[in-house]
Amino acid sequence: GAVVSQHPSWVICKSGTSVKIECRSLDFQATTMFWYRQFPKQSLMLMATSNEGSKATYEQGVEKDKFLINHASLTLSTLTVTSAHPEDSSFYICSARVRSGTGDTEAFFGQGTRLTVV
């Protein structure tokens, strides 16, 4: 299957600083990527849909000025958590949508990033 690489796999930052998380499709081009967040013992919640070359679409309740998403190329989407606070500590995971030869689509996930804000 297609490979999605997410970096870093974990990060600890001080409150008030910004953190950038990268999501790369290694062997395919992804016009659409999705960013999810998972709090302990909770579901993965979709934060935003990232489309190459256009603005991301944020889900209700997600602050677009706090969670900056950039999808500047067909293989890279980034999520920047700005002015991070302890309540932003969570597991962030991206996925990339791939269209197969049959016209079907499938989502491939990165390994996730554990963010801890201290």
Next chain:
Amino acid sequence: AQSVTQLGSHVSVSEGALVLLRCNYSSSVPPYLFWYVQYPNQGLQLLLKYTSAATLVKGINGFEAEFKKSETSFHLTKPSAHMSDAAEYFCAVSHTGTASKLTFGTGTRLQVTL
């Protein structure tokens, strides 16, 4: 609106025993349903998906799931558990296509004991 409920955050089975992970969904339109597996420090991997074709779906690693509309369920089963099946399993639903926005359940951690 759509949602999935996974009953049991933690399931433990003996090696060789039947695996049953429960998932119930709620959707106002015909759903697309998925099961994903996540091994430690790895991304989610698709096990199988239901897209309105056959109600019994076979996936990778010997897993299968049956879509039961009357019960709004999509339980995941495997006849004989293997130690390598120990992982976190997520049920997910989508209503706009096979890989559009996914709504996930809270996950079930499967433990396999000797």
